[in-house]
Amino acid sequence: MLRIIFGTDDLDRVRVAERPDMSMELSLSVHGLVSGRCDPRFQVWRNRLRASWNPRTALLFDLYTPSAIPEFLAVRRDPGATESATAEAPEEPLRDHLRSVGGTRQLSAFARGVAAGDRRARRLLGNVTADYQTRAIDPYRRQIETIVTTDHGRRRRLGEPDRVLASLHPSVSWRRPVLSFPLVGACRHDIRLDGRGLLLQPCVFGPRRPVIARFEDPGQQPVLLYPARISGPLQPEPEPAPSRNLTALLGQTRAAALEAIATHGPCSTKDLAGLLDISTASASEHATVLADSGLTTKDRDGRTVTHRPTPLGRALLSGRLPAPTPAPTPAPTPDSV
Numbered sequence: 001m002l003r004i005i006f007g008t009d010d011l012d013r014v015r016v017a018e019r020p021d022m023s024m025e026l027s028l029s030v031h032g033l034v035s036g037r038c039d040p041r042f043q044v045w046r047n048r049l050r051a052s053w054n055p056r057t058a059l060l061f062d063l064y065t066p067s068a069i070p071e072f073l074a075v076r077r078d079p080g081a082t083e084s085a086t087a088e089a090p091e092e093p094l095r096d097h098l099r100s101v102g103g104t105r106q107l108s109a110f111a112r113g114v115a116a117g118d119r120r121a122r123r124l125l126g127n128v129t130a131d132y133q134t135r136a137i138d139p140y141r142r143q144i145e146t147i148v149t150t151d152h153g154r155r156r157r158l159g160e161p162d163r164v165l166a167s168l169h170p171s172v173s174w175r176r177p178v179l180s181f182p183l184v185g186a187c188r189h190d191i192r193l194d195g196r197g198l199l200l201q202p203c204v205f206g207p208r209r210p211v212i213a214r215f216e217d218p219g220q221q222p223v224l225l226y227p228a229r230i231s232g233p234l235q236p237e238p239e240p241a242p243s244r245n246l247t248a249l250l251g252q253t254r255a256a257a258l259e260a261i262a263t264h265g266p267c268s269t270k271d272l273a274g275l276l277d278i279s280t281a282s283a284s285e286h287a288t289v290l291a292d293s294g295l296t297t298k299d300r301d302g303r304t305v306t307h308r309p310t311p312l313g314r315a316l317l318s319g320r321l322p323a324p325t326p327a328p329t330p331a332p333t334p335d336s337v
């Protein structure tokens with residue numbers, strides 16, 4: 001039994017995530033493959049993944065146990081950024097995780113290299129993670145986002161934190177000040193929030209019961225991963241990607257920024273950062289270049305800047321540049337009459 005014990009201020013610091021944690025979705029999806037979990041809602045996903053299977057993906061299985069899920073696989077909008085971020089994951093959490101895996105079985109040569117900080121093993125980890133993202137996450141990104149934002153809206157309408165906590169899952173019991181649910185096996189563990197609050201993260205690929213993450217570090221807010229409600233099978237819905245020519249012209253991230261503004265706009269800089277999985281500062285920089293190039297416009301309301309595409313930006317995305325405005329016919333002069 002896991003018991004999460006709330007302090008005086010923790011209930012006011014409970015919030016439901018508005019967007020999916022794609023890094024955790026990727027980690028949980030691999031865990032589903034490792035555990036052999038069969039769910040008919042993911043059958044199409046499994047079939048498509050099997051059809052495009054890269055044997056090197058199995059290297060990721062070396063990082064898992066039935067109860068240990070790595071939290072250092074970092075998904076970004078651009079797979080190239082995913083590769084870099086995962087290869088450069090912080091040392092301490094990575095080593096701690098693999099130490100726990102090594103306590104249950106002998107680590108593979110690949111896992112030992114990753115734990116030891118071997119640069120070749122780290123680059124391979126980043127490459128395999130990015131490749132898996134393009135097959136298992138990116139084609140389903142839009143549906144994952146819809147499922148999670150819908151779940152967020154459903155919880156938000158419940159209002160009171162007590163009602164939200166009580167509604168999370170049939171296995172969850174909420175009796176102030178304790179939130180509890182069964183763990184695998186007969187073990188018992190208590191977690192005191194001590195003013196950190198709790199982030200409730202709906203997950204598409206999560207197991208059928210809640211999982212607690214990021215609770216060991218007293219400076220971090222713990223995250224309770226719980227299964228989001230999925231109404232039907234997970235189907236690939238590829239987002240319209242910018243053309244290769246546009247990507248070559250603007251760069252991968254900037255082309256994605258223009259696409260995001262056109263698809264989801266008008267949107268704030270913070271929203272744009274969330275859509276691209278980049279920092280707010282980076283999103284602001286890309287948006288400024290797009291605006292200076294005449295592809296988007298910026299509207300300021302107080303401290304909030306909102307971005308929207310211009311006709312030129314939309315035309316560039318569609319591959320059809322607007323026809324040039326004809327020059328006005330000069331008025332006749334006396335000498336030309």
